[in-house]
Amino acid sequence: MPKLAFGGSTGQTGKWVKLGWPVIFFPVALMVAMHVYNNQLLLLDLVVYLILAQGVNIIYGFTGYLPFGYFGFFGAGAYGAALAVNYLSVDGILAVVAGGILAVVLAVILIPLLRLSGAYFGLASLAAAESVYLVVANPSLASITKGPYGVNLEAIFNPNLAYLVGVILVGISIAVVVYLRVSHFGLSLRAIKSDPVTASLAGVNVPAARSIAWLLAAALAGLAGGVFAWITSVFYPETVFSINVSVFAIVFALFGGVGSVLGPILGGTALYILYEFIGISSPQYFQLIYGGLIVFLTLFLPGGLASLVEIFRRRVPRSRAEMDVSQGLGIHAPLAVGGRSADSSDE
Amino acid sequence: MDSSEVVPSLVVDKLEAGYGGMQVLWGVDVSVLPGEVVVLLGANGAGKTTLLKTIMGLLPNTGGSVSFDGNRLDAMRPDQRVRMGISFMSELGVFPGLSIEENLRVTGHGLSRKTVTQRLSEIWTQFPDLFARRRELAGSLSGGQRKILGVARTQFRKPRLIVMDEPSAGLSPLFVSQLVDRLIAIHAEQRMTLLLAEQNVRFLRLAERIVVIEGGRSRFDGSVEEFEQNENVKDAFFGIERMES
Amino acid sequence: MIYAIISGLLFGLFFAFVGAGLNLLFGVLKLVNLAHGDLVVVGGYLAYEVSVKLGINPMLAVPLGVIPAFVLGVGLYYGTVPRLSRAEDTETTSLVLFFGVSMIIEALATILFGNNLVSLSPLTFGPAVQLFGQSLPSYWLVAGGITIPALVIFYLYLYRSQFGTATRAVMVNSDEAATSGINVRRISAIAFGVGTVFAVASGPLALFMLGGISPGTGIDLTLTAFTVIVIGSLGNPVGTVIGGLLYGLVLSFVQTYLSSWAAAVPYVLMLAVLLIKPSGILGKRVRNA
């Protein structure tokens, strides 16, 4: 029998354990990896993109907003860290925090974008990110941002610590997604994605919930940008405000499957390794593969790798819980592929 | 009505359909004989529009079949069904962004230029009020005039079957009566084969046979007299009438 | 000042040309073709090759490109859209999909042509021309001489041809169009083909108007084209021209008086229009989430 009880019940704790192990596991694996393989920059890139992929997962997977301009937060994070180091002389960890804060400030300014839908939002977010880039890179603001001449953070250079912080952030980003999978708030977000009107009539504060998801995603990107700035030390605006940052993060998330905890991590790791094989020496072939992959995924596997599991699971219902549900159904639940919503013309 | 010798124009058999994962029709049977006017009654949400959309091919059927003049339509695109000789008037009825003349011309898409010109002049004779305003956007017409334009469009291709979805939608009672009169006049003149979905009782004046659907299933099929006598069905759908009488 | 106005109008016409196909596709299919700018770049490379390898006038790439571009567009339509329409959130999914297509085109362009900037001499069409008391690059006249007839053809196609009327019917309501006897798929495929032809045909001009092209030019062009059609109202073909001219003038004046901010013009304009009047200058309905 279904129980509607909430809060602190055993079911919730069990879910945390069941979904939460990657929060610890992946950071540990990444720490081990550093001792096996010592081109730290490559590993750091992986760490940064895993955080970003989870960020995309939060905003796209849970609310349906596709943030092409996600790199704006990443760049804001990197520059937030740089400004904090150059003007406040903070240490690396505080610089990363400053990066996160600047990204959140930017996200607050951009909250009105959430009024737009679909393609409008995607392209407007891209325009917003490009605008931020052009402000940062503008020679007339060189006295503040160093404009197009790039910034130098040699003063706090400490790749080992930066990597550690990055790895912890991977853990945090996974934890955020696990939280969204388990919590009331996550349920509200999924309700909004399914039907915002119904959700609001069920008591969900739609604008607030969307904004919080947006700020969470921005904060993660900002923190990732801060870590990137810390370990890269010398960078230019176009290094951090690059649409490639969004591309990688979105493709990683899509490939693994948005809305899930593991999807973006596994998708990101798999594709990043592929990138190391092909991408560095001939990025154009890699771009070709990415492009092809995107086309294939959107047309044939919109749920990413994670949906393969779903499909498999539907064919072979094994666990006891599954049996309970499927008993007496008559019809199997249809796949998520269809779904034009019921036409309103009958009203 | 003895239909054993007449080949039905339209046969809808155990039709199932819906939107994405949601099934709306759970087995609907409707048939229309040549020259017959069938009014499809059903409340909001009963599945009338879904049924008509499925007949026209705008929605795929997941079960059952649709046949027209003995041909199965299930695999055909909407425009192919139109070319078979079915005309459809949706609730919208017109293209608001196109002029009245363009609305009619576009209905003749695929016909030869000569035929289009000829039909157009026929329509102008039949609907002189439209001719006067032919350059205006359909969006500038009043609700009642739009319906007239919609009716004119159904006439354009000289179809063998006309399917109409709630022509009364958005019309005030006065215009509804005018529209019914106009349809009756056209029918008297040229014996349309018509399947018309409605919930407005005024259209019963036009009906030769009534089909009732509810909850995505057909529930009643019979003449107007049989409908009048079936208290159960009438009760469920026209409580208001009963109260009044 | 006069120079800035002439420059603005000509660039405006050029961007209207670039945006026309994108807007047509949005009108008919309700999707934003993110690969649109890349198709423009393909046209540019075609002109470059025609000029360098064959040694003929690069503008001959326009007639040469028409048929292949049409076929490419129709192929792209049938390869993607029918399957795409089954997706849950068609609009966002199509955005991702065509982003993938954009990457494929960009990658292929890089493989074939390298990622260097490719340009042709601005003197290809002769020395500067004296007009209105200004000394103007000769390619500006070529640009005017191509964009104006092209936009007129675009208008005639939509408003004077049978296909055009059918296309506009599909724009208004595709179900209504289907039940009027129009093969919506075929009309959509043709619209995709025509949109692609306009994209590719504007490419040779891009080679001159932008001072050169590289594979990465595509995404910037898409954004600029989107800005132009957002200003003029999405799905409204006439609005594209107004949006283009307005954009061109703003760009030209910012370039003249505030040059370091010129690159931000498309983005800031797009944001301003989307947040203040999302329906565009000619739009009536507001389109919010």
Added chain:
Amino acid sequence: MEKSKSRRLSLRRYSSTSSATPAKLLLGLGMLGMVAAACGSAAPAASSTSSTSGPTELTVGTLYAGSGAFASSSLPQLAGLKFWASQVNQSGGVFVKGLGKKLKVKLVTYNDQSDPTTAATLYNQLITQDHVNVLTADFGSVLTAPAITIAQENHQLLFDETGTGASFFQSPNPDLVLTALPTSAIWPTPLVEFLLAKHIKNIAVVYCANDFDQSQANTVQSLLKAGGVTPVYFQAVPTTTTDYASTIQSIKATNPGAVLELGYANNDIAFLNDLQAAGVKFPMTMTVFPTQLPALLVKDVGAKGLQYTYSYGVPPILQRKTVNFGLTFGQFAQAFNGNSTAPINFPSVAGYTTGLVIQDALAHATSLSQSAIRAGVSAISGSLKTLDGNFQVNSSGAQLGELLPLAQDLPPIGASGSNFQIVYPAAQATASAVYPAP
């Protein structure tokens, strides 16, 4: 990643069994991937390391831009370095004083596609995975910048070939040596002297916003100010600029006596082309790259577009008389022509010069350690004279070298399409300037 594996893996997370098994599997998979990636990236690298007692070859690691904005300069620079390596190897290798023997030179190269982010990863690869003995940078400041901190962090000496951005050399840095050029900040000194000597007023400067061009622009501005002149137009444009039409109109409105456009090759080409397209002529037009990449500029701008314009005098236009190490320019031009398909231009000279600096430094180095190599560099600083002139570095790694004279393209046009002659200072001049341009 194998699909079957991932399917089983992810499936586990939906069942309620313990997470130990997937964890192990994933760890294994992850490690596998990392190691595979390491092998994959390291595959083209050389296998030798500097830690073994008796090295048999000297590995020199460098990056090049096979495509993108800097390819036109980076590829000839690499060709110059390769030319040096083949010359040295023909003579049995490079002599290392501390080892008392010659080592064959092996180049390890990666393509960064003109992208600084990719370059950062690849510099790291050269240092941490390939353990190269000598590290040299790619062309220009933008692609050199990422190498500087990475080299410093790893205490790897970086031979900076052409990254002359002034910001690199602001503090003492034992791990940096600029080889082929003086820092860009001192480039325009003779140029400004010329402007002041000719009493040219209304000077307009448009420069690209990057370290290389901005440092020149700033020098121009401050030297002019010292001479009592304020530019009438002084604007930065993005380095990606390819359309100068409206900029030219704005400059024209100031009625300038001289226009300096400081950019990279693509910018110079676009600027000179747009001048012609708009039918505008200034009394003096100066750009940076016509003398560095003469063939490219002649091809894209045309002989007519270059006529009477000014540029910096660098090799091959500028030929140093006193060479005490390596080939003279004449010898280089002859040998290089037979050896490589790359054009003879300034970057190829720079690549070759870098090789010479490395070679001479090693001849004075007591071992192959990075500090010993740096000591070798100090030993030769001030005494080495190559076809690129004096080599002299200070404590921050900056090359003081020699000032770059001013050159102008004067008739008659030769077969090459341009004929740049040194016009200032008088001591080096081979012709006299034509001002204003006819």
Added chain:
Amino acid sequence: MSDAPLLSAVGLTKNFGGFRALDDVSLDLYPGEAVGLVGPNGSGKTTFINVVSGVYTASAGTIKLRGLPIEGLPPHRRARLGLGRTFQVPKPLGNLTVLENVQVALQHSKSAKSGDADPLEFAGLAKFANRRANSLTTMEQKRLDLARVLALSPAVVLVDEFAAGLSPSELIDIASLLNELRGKGMALVVVEHLLGFLEAVVDRVLVLDAGREIFSGGLKEAFSDDKVVEVFLGQ
């Protein structure tokens, strides 16, 4: 019945451009009371529900819930304060399970108590708890709408054409279900075509035509009213 109305709508007006869909409609609703909203298509019944529930903002008029003005509040605030509604065409959270559909509302309910009846049980959907809402039939989805509303522990429930298409036995079920809600002190606004059903549920009706109130009173009286008869039969 207490003296203070649970819901008090005064002078509600809604314009769409130049079209007035709702024109100066008022309604007071007391605990345990049920009012039927009747009128031909397009008379403004659903607009009334949309304005009260906050899907549309009123062009004029005030709405009070338990004396608290709510006309300026967004829909979710109204829902949390205890205003629930169902839809003519059901609007489930299609990608969520039936259970989750109800949980969404439950977590935002200000007054839900542990002793409350399980809304799924109440709506007869308990056996479908783990199914995706999309896979339910239209009728089941209507029940789900109701279950989601009940999870809010609402004071007022707006029921938009719930009975259309139900079989007679289902009608009886739903009618007794709604009456049970009244028994708990909830107040109902019921939009319905089926008079038989209305008879079983409501105390009085409000008849709308062209956005205007033309009658208010008992159901039987309504159909001896000339204006009402004219509107419905056009004679």
